[in-house]
Amino acid sequence: MSTLSELLRRVNRVPGVKGSMLVAAEDGLVVEADLMIGVPGPALAALVASLFNRARRSLSGARLGEPTFLQVEAEGGILFAAAPERLGDLLLVVAAEAWVNVGLVRLEAARVVGALP
């Protein structure tokens, strides 16, 4: 099992997480994915990357810096995208149920990314 897929597997252990992916920030293409059946990986990757890039442009334009974390809450679930330096130009994208413990997902993601070689 690769380091990247191990990273996703550990994030997916958090109750309520429906899957996670590593996505190229530039073009929204999936690099690695571990998703529950029914989660549309490519569409999720493209849409979240697009939103992240828009956020990047708007926050930079307002001199608020480059985004490192994005969280979209909706009635039926939550999407996360994290861009830690250690992942280079990749985004860690997580899809979760609305009732997920947000703090736990973030903590696990940060812990796993921090442990990357």
Added chain:
Amino acid sequence: MNRPEHLQQMRRWSEEVARDPASLSFLPLADAYRASGRADVALRLVLRGLEHHSENVDAHVLLARLYHERGDLLRAMDEWGIVLRLEPERVEARRALALALYAQGNAAAAVPQLERALQLLPADAELIQALQGARAALQAAAPPARAASEAPPIAAPAPPELDGLLALPERGVLGAVLLDAGGRVLAGELAVEGEDRSAELAAALRGASDDAALAARHLGLGAWTSILLETPQATVHLSPLPEAMLAVAGERGVPPGWLVRQARRLRTAAARWLGAEEGV
């Protein structure tokens, strides 16, 4: 350069771009097409070129001009915003963004931008005239009561709750801005390094609501209820309102949970304020 030489040069640039899509020749070629009235070809070339050179300031300048000439003011503003991010001292962009905000009818956002542009171009008659017009529009919009038949104000004073939040700098709040669906500032301000950045934020956030709605819908998640963004410098919370969006920003040290609670409180106030405005 005479016409045959010019056409020959265009052919050379065209061949270079065909041979190597990452070639920078797309830029003079697009400019030449624009000059010859082929704006559609120029637009395609610039957009394709930017796929390989997303940080090329001159390409964004050309794209902004093309959008502006097509009458697509919002996209032009978006591009001028990018130009200023890449090159803050680009006078043309500063001037164009200020005039675009004024032309758009957003006097509240236009005034500080026009003032900044005039610092760089103090004798620019168009800027002076626009600043006078924007200030006059703000003054005209100042009286709170107006007849129902009148057009809505260009910029309205912020709801008291927004003012209240802005008055809490000790909590690290950078500002709260109410934006309409077109990316215009309806109320509030966002102070970064002592300057109001609400117009830049608003212009670039145009479409974020649609993106979030599209993502949520595509994934069967229903309507989006909030977006939280974090950078090394700040935390920004966005929440949707009917035909509008509220952005609340705090310094990174501000606990996200506190910011979210403030944003929810402000959202309720902003929704009430928007409802009252519609009812006038």
